Structure formats: structure tokens, C-alpha cells
Amino acid sequence: MQLKTISLTTSFVLLSILLVNAQNQKPTDKTAVTAKRMIDVRSGKEIPDVVILIENNKITGVGSKLKIPDSIQIIALGDVTLLPGLIDAHTHLLHQYYAKYGDDNSNRLLEMVQLGPAKRALLGVRLAREMLEAGFTSVRDLGNAGINADIALRDAINSGDVIGPRMFVSTRALSPVGGQFQSVTPAAQELISQEYVQISGAEEARKAVRQAIYDGADCIKVIANVGTRRLSLEEMKVIVAEARRANLPIAVHATDGDGPSMIAVEAGVSSIEHAYTVSDTVLNSMARKKIFLVPTDVPGVTRYQERIKRAVKAGVRIAIGSDIYYEFPGKTRGQISAGMYKTYVASGMTNIEVLRAATINPADLIGNNSIGAIEVGRFADIIAVKGNPLADISVLENVFFVMKDGKVSKYQSVVKAED
Ligand SMILES: [Zn+2]
Incomplete structure (x- = not known):
């Protein structure tokens, strides 16, 4: 499935909600998810310009401005905050x-x-x-x-x-x-x-x-x-x-x-x-x-x-x-x-x-150490919200991107409203 890069502005139009069947992605997929920031829930710190590397269903790398290997699928989410599911x-x-x-x-x-x-x-x-x-x-x-x-x-x-x-x-x-x-x-x-x-x-x-x-x-x-x-x-x-x-x-x-x-x-x-x-x-x-x-x-x-x-x-x-x-x-x-x-x-x-x-x-x-945080070795369970939940917790009520087990479950893409 082709996920295209999207840009977020102050004015949105709801374009689509894509629900991807679990079987649609190949088990060997390598993916990078990028965003303006991620919250490391353990340290409480914001990681700017975050890159999360995923292989199959597991996180293999996470950090600011990590190098993304050639020819892997990139999901570039823009000015949003990533969090663990x-x-x-x-x-x-x-x-x-x-x-x-x-x-x-x-x-x-x-x-x-x-x-x-x-x-x-x-x-x-x-x-x-x-x-x-x-x-x-x-x-x-x-x-x-x-x-x-x-x-x-x-x-x-x-x-x-x-x-x-x-x-x-x-x-x-x-x-x-x-x-x-x-x-x-x-x-x-x-x-x-x-x-x-x-x-x-x-x-x-x-x-x-x-x-x-x-x-x-x-x-x-x-x-x-x-x-x-x-x-x-x-x-x-x-x-x-x-x-x-x-x-x-x-x-x-x-x-x-x-x-x-x-x-x-x-x-x-x-x-x-x-x-x-x-x-x-x-x-x-x-x-x-x-x-x-x-x-x-x-x-x-x-x-x-x-x-x-x-x-x-x-x-x-x-x-x-x-x-x-x-x-x-x-x-x-x-x-x-x-x-x-x-x-x-x-x-x-x-x-x-x-x-x-x-x-x-x-x-x-x-008692499961494969969930609950975006860390190497854990399952790729990742969500994205607009805004920053460290400033306003209510942004958790509008999750627009959900990845579970390395597969995109929801991608509510938005584009600038046409005049
Ligand atoms: Zn109860």
C-alpha cells in the first residue's frame, strides 16, 4: 500500500480514513515513521524530528534525525506528536x-x-x-x-x-x-x-x-x-x-x-x-x-x-x-x-x-515488556496526535494515526481545504 506524505495546516478537510487489513502488508516490510516530535514516556522528554525505524512488527531504531535506509517505506506525518499506543x-x-x-x-x-x-x-x-x-x-x-x-x-x-x-x-x-x-x-x-x-x-x-x-x-x-x-x-x-x-x-x-x-x-x-x-x-x-x-x-x-x-x-x-x-x-x-x-x-x-x-x-x-513505550525491541504500536499532549492532554481525544504491530490500522489523512 502506498502511503503518501501529508502536510498539516491550520485548515483541514477530512479526506479519508484508511483501514488497512492486517494481511495487506508483507511480513518483511521495513518502514520509517517520522514526525516533528515524539514523547519518550519513560523520561518525559520530547524527541524532536523523530525517526522510528520498524522491521516486521518491531521497532529497530528510534531517535532524532536518524538516517533512513534507502528504498524503505516512509510515513512522514509532519508537525504532530508521536506516542506509544x-x-x-x-x-x-x-x-x-x-x-x-x-x-x-x-x-x-x-x-x-x-x-x-x-x-x-x-x-x-x-x-x-x-x-x-x-x-x-x-x-x-x-x-x-x-x-x-x-x-x-x-x-x-x-x-x-x-x-x-x-x-x-x-x-x-x-x-x-x-x-x-x-x-x-x-x-x-x-x-x-x-x-x-x-x-x-x-x-x-x-x-x-x-x-x-x-x-x-x-x-x-x-x-x-x-x-x-x-x-x-x-x-x-x-x-x-x-x-x-x-x-x-x-x-x-x-x-x-x-x-x-x-x-x-x-x-x-x-x-x-x-x-x-x-x-x-x-x-x-x-x-x-x-x-x-x-x-x-x-x-x-x-x-x-x-x-x-x-x-x-x-x-x-x-x-x-x-x-x-x-x-x-x-x-x-x-x-x-x-x-x-x-x-x-x-x-x-x-x-x-x-x-x-x-x-x-x-x-x-x-507484565508485557513489548508494549507501552517506543523503544527498540518493542512492538511497533504507535499513535499520532496533532498538538502536544504535554501541553494539552485533550489532544488524545483526536488520534488520527494508529499503527499496531507494525501495521497501519488508521490513517486519517488531511489536506489543506480548497477555497
Ligand atoms: Zn469494571
């Missing part, structure tokens, strides 16, 4: 609620009875593509996917049958009895296990993790509490021990004060999701044990903002997760998810802290 640390790509059906509880019941794994996987095909188009080249998908439909979608993306981000999936979440459902009839309770693995006791916890490993999970998702229904420390410790033996990270949903988070901290999990109202005692223990916070904040809530400030001060590493599962008419799932970053700037994080929490931190949490 975004990583959403908490998604539900096989899960969508609609405001017209009411609250979480009504939607949960409808989803359980109306959508089997096949329909959910096909819903995920669209949402995965929407995420990639918004610049998310990897996601950690944490349950609410039926029985192993997340595995099916992940594998279809990896094999090139479906366009989407790299998915790191959990299979069903382990939870207290009842999962996240409120009271339902005994007949309906039979269906809860389509969505959650309900744990009562250490042996059930052990069995559930072993089943997830067999099913192909990349991480383990645990719901520590649903109101007064809570997993015990003993159950959590068994989950952690079993998951660690298979080298899988453990993501724990914990809300409602310190109790559920403290059990997760004590058991030594990898990340705590939400943790909206935890105290400094919990945050200091998380920092000491190198447990990530995955905040899934909505904008403008003072107590959430305060705990982000306290988490940063305590030295807790943050990996940002969108946790979006409601449709928002007129916006794609990816567009809604990219809108979350400004929430964290409003909470006092610096722009480079937000960029790290969107790239290298989730890569470390996932």
Missing part, C-alpha cells in the same frame, strides 16, 4: 448497557438472559475496532464477557480475523455468591454462573483460578465485595497463590472503604480497581507492596480527586482504566474512553504522569 487497563468490550433500560441492575438481568457468548463476542468485534481507531492498541479486559467469549475475541484479533487492540483477558470474574447481581429468584440464580464464578471457600477459589488458567486467561479478575457480600482473606490468599504460580496478575475490584482493599493488599494482588475512598493507610501499603491503583473515575467527584492526589503522594503507581460499559449516543466506545484522561489532570496529575498511566504503567501491570 494507548493501553486501557480496565475495559469490558463484550458488555454494553443502555440508559433506556434503566440502571445497572436492570441491564445486568437483560444482558444475562438475552446475550450468549456468540452475541457478546460479535458486540465485542465492533467495540474492539472502536477502541483501536481511538488509539488504544492494547486493553486489559476484565470480565463481564460471558463464558470465555473474551478468549474468542482475543484470539480472533491475534489471528487477524478481526481488527482490534491486543487483548489481555480475565475470563469470568471470581466473586462472592450472587456475583454483582442483586436479589433474583432461585430459577434466575442458575444463570449467575454464566457471568461470574461464585466462590465459597478456599477450595472453590483454587479451582476457579485453575479453570481460568486452563481456559487461557491472561490475568485473574476478582470481585472482593458486593455490598456486605465479601470474599475472605483466606480465599483471596489462595487466589493469589494459584495465579502467581502461573505468572498471572490479579486485578481486584474493591469499593466501600478500606476493608475489601485491605484484604487485597494483604493477599498481595497486582492491582486494585476503583478503590474510590481508600485511606492513606491502604495507599501506603499499596506503594510498599508495589500494587497498582487502577482508578476508573468519573469527572468532578471531589473525593475521587482527593484520593488520586493522596495516591500520587504516597508513591502508588497508577494505570488508568476507563471501565466504560454504557453506550453514549453519537460517540464510539473508544471516543468515550479517550475522554477519561482529562479527568486525571483535573485531579492534579501532571500530563506526563497521565501519559505514563496510559502507556508504560499498564504495560508493567499487564
